[in-house]
Amino acid sequence: MLASPLRRALRMLALSVATALAATALVLAPAHAATAATQGAGFGSWQPTSTHGWHGSMRVGDVHTYCILPGIPLPTGTSTDHGVRADAAGLSPQQLTGINFLVTRYGQTEDPVQAAAVGWAVKAIADWETTLRTFGYRGDSLAGAIDWTFSRLAPTHNARVQELALAYYAEGSVATPGVTDAAGTVVFLRDDADPLGGAVRVDTSAAEARGTLTLVGAVFADSGAAERGDVVPGEEYRISVAPAAEASPGRPVEVSAHGRFRIDTVAAVRYFTTPGGQDTAGPAGPVEFEVAGDDEVRHPLFSPTISTVALSTALPGERFIDDVTVEGDLTHWPRTPDGDRLPVRAHAAVYRLDAEPGEPSPDIPAGAVLVGELSLETQGDGPVHVVSGWTMDSPGWYVAVWSITREAQSPVVAAHLASAFAFTEAFASPTQITRVETPPPPIETEAPAAPDTPAEPAAPHASAQLAETGTDRQGLRGIAGMSVILLTAGLTAATLVHRRRFGDAVSIR
The missing domain is CATH 2.60.40.3930 (Immunoglobulin-like)
Known part of the structure; x- marks a missing residue:
């Protein structure tokens, strides 16, 4: 989700403060050692004053510089390098931006025609009237002023110098005022429907900045790469968080980004002064700044x-x-x-x-x-x-x-x-x-009939006692007695029969 209005306001305030402090530091940059200026690329006489003047660059060290005070003698003496300044010669931010753009993009050259064209365009941006009148021209066009001088100084290059000078002036005079420093930050945007998706954006007060952004823990969705060049501030770039499944499956992923941005439209020049001579301007160079930001913790999906x-x-x-x-x-x-x-x-x-x-x-x-x-x-x-x-x-x-x-x-x-x-x-x-399932109904069965009550048994006859079993001691005694009587009767009968048949026994002596 986007940052809250309060956070955005605080961020922009911080950027404004940082820019203001940087601009102050730029204005107060210490001077460098003095160096003698030498002839650069161009046409004319390398001397303080001459009939047709010098039209081109003046070299100070390894830098081609150009006059920003037309009508003043050529800076052939010792020049002092004041470093990159946003207050050079009292020029406005728009003038400084246009001049810096020209001396940076076109002025660092050994081509005398190109250098002469840059020199005319820079002076025209710094002081239009003086540039046109310095060598006696009374008209009101830059092309006419160049023709007035170059038709006699370098007639074979006259037309080309005019053509280039007019084109350079057109570019430089409409340049949007640049910056003297800048800062920025990385903002991550979340996608509620996809915790591993979303976008990334660079916020900075310098809309002209361009740079490179590198993601950590994610890639750019359209390329699958972690780095992207030519990133434009304010533009949203889709990203895809890339969890390290083998190293830490199911655990949160930290996502961050860092980058370096550059601005070529700078409202400052490298400022040189020469006692008794011209003030000159060299390239301020780009303003570069770093951006960084951390995302909220991301979670891989399952x-x-x-x-x-x-x-x-x-x-x-x-x-x-x-x-x-x-x-x-x-x-x-x-x-x-x-x-x-x-x-x-x-x-x-x-x-x-x-x-x-x-x-x-x-x-x-x-x-x-x-x-x-x-x-x-x-x-x-x-x-x-x-x-x-x-x-x-x-x-x-x-x-x-x-x-x-x-x-x-x-x-x-x-x-x-x-x-x-x-x-x-x-x-x-x-x-x-x-x-x-519905349980089956219980099985119905008829109850068994109650048994009839048995009749009382009749008293047994005496002879039936012999068939009974058990442990009735009285019955046993009756049976035993009867047996003894019968046995005795039998033995007695046997003895009587014996005596009748054989008589009394005769003993043998």
């Missing part, structure tokens, strides 16, 4: 999606169970400075339908009833097992619809998502449906 596998069937009263996996472009999953993943939040709404859902759709169908919600936090390290806190009490089809939105995230995670980011599953994706 684009999460969701896949789910819900329990396919359940019974009334059971809970909704879902296994949720976050997928998509997760290279730049938000991380802490140490590289640990930050938790991402997801939310689901669960609906119930009486009839089986149709094909997946982005729309919630009519008749779907919201029955509950689910939520989770994940660091993207595998499926998350989610169990609802509520139960599915009615038969039907239960459909979960999961979503990840920027608004649901913590601020640091939200910064890694596009401003309008929102992912939502289609309704009725097959793996997000749980069917709750």
Whole structure:
């Protein structure tokens, strides 16, 4: 986003102050050592005064200088270099800008025709009337004044000197007043729809400046390069932030820019004075300044999606169970400075339908009833097992619809998502449906008939006692007694029979 009006006003105030201070420093620049001026390129007599004068440059050291006080003797003596000055010879900023432009672009030459043309144009800008009248011309045109002198001094070069001088004067006399110094700053503009996009701009009070800008942590969108030349102040250049995915995936990216700018339209000249002679002007050189700026922290984007596998069937009263996996472009999953993943939040709404859902759709169908919600936090390290806190009490089809939105995230995670980011599953994706079936009715069976009450048994006969078993001691005693009686009777009978048959036993002696 653009800087606030207050910040912009403060920035422009700072630039104005810096420019004013620099201009003051320029005016007060210390003088350099005196040097004798020598003949440069041009035509005429190299002496203080002569019939046709000297038309061209005067060399002071390695600099070609030109007269800015027409009608004054030629500066053939020792000249003093006053450095770059914005107050040379009392000339206005516009005059100084035009003169500096000419002596800089065209005046540093060894061509006598070009040097002579520059000399005429510079003097005409500095003092039009004196330039035309110095050698006796009474007309009102620069071409006429040159012809008046060069038709006798250098007739073969007369026409060309006129042609060039008129062209140079036209350029220099309309030059927009330049500067004596400048400053600037780099401004970054954000794109709310794309945190890694936006633009960069250089702000400076010197609209004529041109320079080179180098980005750190980003590239220019149209070229893919980090450096751009011929940058124009005030123009916006699209950029693309380039996160170092291998070195620090998912972590903030710092973006900055720096550059160097140059202004050739300078309201100053390199000022030389010569006692008893002309003041002369050499090139002030360009005004150069550096710019720099830091962007707000940028965050590389990631684009999460969701896949789910819900329990396919359940019974009334059971809970909704879902296994949720976050997928998509997760290279730049938000991380802490140490590289640990930050938790991402997801939310689901669960609906119930009486009839089986149709094909997946982005729309919630009519008749779907919201029955509950689910939520989770994940660091993207595998499926998350989610169990609802509520139960599915009615038969039907239960459909979960999961979503990840920027608004649901913590601020640091939200910064890694596009401003309008929102992912939502289609309704009725097959793996997000749980069917709750109606339980079968209970099986009905007849209760067994109650048994009849048995009759009291009759008292057993004596002979039946022998067939009974058990541990009745009284019965055992009766049986034993009867057995002894029968056994005794049998033995007695046997003895009687024996005696009747054989008689008494006879002992044998």
